[in-house]
Amino acid sequence: MGKALLLLLVCVSYQLSCASAFNRFSVGDEKGWIPGVNYTIWEKKHRPFHVGDWLVFYYQPRTSDVVQVDEDAYDKCDASSPISNYSKGRSYAFELNHTGRYYFICSFGYCYQGMKLSILVEPLTSPSAPLSAKKKSSASAAPPPLALTSSAALAATLLAAAAAAALLRVL
The missing domain is CATH 4.10.860 (DNA Excision Repair, Uvrb; Chain A)
Known part of the structure; x- marks a missing residue:
């Protein structure tokens, strides 16, 4: 034995x-994924983002969705050719699985009111870089992950x- x-x-x-070390971010913090939130300021508050981090979108069912698009569609608020689209339930968790820029919009017309998010995912600078310095979402429902x-x-x-x-x- x-x-x-x-x-x-x-x-x-x-x-x-x-x-692996990762962080979970509640998009829009306690307000969630709704019209009237400045997601550019939210993104600046929580950067940098790294591979393995998660974005969690909380939204109202049947009035919002989360659509991943390319840069051109993001600029035009055009959801006609999405990379991915999610509208079920009340939340959507999205893993940032590669470096580069990600673009998200709402296709219910709220994109024109600023309901859009652009995230730059950066590589970790060093395997021993302290992740504790990274800002975490104050609205995270789960305890900080093991890092x-x-x-x-x-x-x-x-x-x-x-x-x-x-x-x-x-x-």
Whole structure:
């Protein structure tokens, strides 16, 4: 039984070492995805955004949607050729899965009233860069995610491996 527990400890330590750091942002903070919010200011308040971060859009059903578009469609508030479109339920979570610029609009006519968002996703500058300096949304419903730098993850894995080897010698 002791060896099984030791193996479990090593596996859990390995999983922690592979955990990626990300942040969850509630678009528009407590106001959500609605007309009348300045999403340019919101974006500036929460940048930088990185691969693995999540945008969560909270909106009123049947009166709003989230449409991902290209830059030209964003500038024209044109949802006729969307990259993606989501309008079910009351919320939509979108993972930022590559660097570059993302564009989102509402196709219910509110885009012309400023209900549009442009996000620049940047690469992490260094694997040991402190993510705690990154601003987090004050309206996030979930606790901050587990974030380990690669150095801390390596240290945790090595410590778990050393403990496992020591316990195996004793057993």
